[in-house]
Amino acid sequence: MSMNEDMGADRDSTPARDPDAGDPADDAERRAAEKYIDDLLARGEAVYEGEEPTPGTTHVVRREDDGRLTVRRLRFRG
Numbered sequence: 001m002s003m004n005e006d007m008g009a010d011r012d013s014t015p016a017r018d019p020d021a022g023d024p025a026d027d028a029e030r031r032a033a034e035k036y037i038d039d040l041l042a043r044g045e046a047v048y049e050g051e052e053p054t055p056g057t058t059h060v061v062r063r064e065d066d067g068r069l070t071v072r073r074l075r076f077r078g
Contacts, residue, residue, distance in 0.1 A: 032039075058076065058077050
């Protein structure tokens with residue numbers, strides 16, 4: 001048997017997965033992003049798009065069409 005021959009392992013079979021179940025890494029990333037935004041809002045460093053920024057505002061939070069929240073830096077804290 002050569003080094004390149006398959007040793008009988010079925011490489012095409014993958015465990016069945018629920019297509020509606022989220023990837024744990026994606027869930028962790030989403031939770032981290034939400035916490036980051038929540039922390040910015042709690043400290044008064046962010047406002048939602050359309051709100052008047054205060055002198056301490058450094059970020060603007062926008063809700064995308066798909067429901068995700070995105071953050072844009074407005075300015076650096078001075």
